[in-house]
Amino acid sequence: MSSDDDALAALAALGDPVRRSLYRHVAGSPGDVTRDAAADAVGVSRAVAAAQLDKLVDAGLLEVSFRRLSGRTGPGAGRPSKLYRRAAGEHAVSVPPRSYDTVSRLLAEVVERAGLDAELQAAARADGEAADAAGDPVEALRERGYEPFRDCGKVRLSNCPFHALAERFPALVCGMNLASIQGLLAGMPGAEGWSAEMDPLPEGCCVALEGPEESTEV
């Protein structure tokens, strides 16, 4: 059970509410985040943020990099800033022990070979519609773990909730994901004028959304 112990040790770091908020802020931001930005976002002092962010780094949940934000180089350019971002890797614990990874991989393997993309997409679309999500699409996607953010008039999704499976079965799972999100939009009265399509970036979820002209806040 040592991998469970490792995951528990990492996740236990999120038990503290301030650390949890800091983690969510950094993880939910598309790029790197400075200590000051995280402190301001969460509403704690810079000293508290620094200490708690470093605890998250020690727990393996965040990674650090250094970069001069001013863009200057050479002597007199100033010290590089310490930047935080979510660490790579996944941590999961379930009690009692549940393992859906092997099952989902086998199911995907068989569905892929049987060529049932259309059936899977139809099921995902219906599932999205039936979710009966209220409020606005961006909030609905945030609740589902997609980590939405604004980028040049589109809403992009920083996290792929099906990452490991999508890496293995991209055409199948990304097609399913798009259908699921389109279904979600279709079933939401608050999503009038929203559309979703495949628009991948090197990282993150391959789906991007566009809303009606008026919406400006994420």
Added chain:
Amino acid sequence: MNDFHLAQVNVGRILAPLDSPQLADFVAQLPEINALADGAPGFVWRMVDDEGADATGLRPESEDDLFLINCSVWESVDALRAYVYRSDHLRVLARRREWFERLADHHMALWWVPAGHRPGVGEAMDRVALLRAKGDTPDAFTFRSPHPPPVDAL
């Protein structure tokens, strides 16, 4: 500068002729998808038929008019992977079953070629056959088991 480039082939049987309504969206997107490849980082070359725009005129199995082939060369596995799965190409891929029969066996193979080499249909089909016969080997493999380029023996 690499001495070796990555060749890829993918084959498939379309569900209806290219000029059918069912294949219309696929055919309509071909120029854009090919232009995307041409401009993609790490793209080197792609096989085209006598008409020169794409490979849809090629028939690797002369008696099967619906069996198509696509073959290209790239600088690296990462460059090809980025094009296939992290570009607008993914849109076409997610709709593959609207246009292509499901194939029970391997239909996509990767292999290393000397820089400057342009594979022909025969070579490409041989690599698919090799993959089907032996699974992933250095001479024909998939994204799941990417083999590194050969090292020149001294």
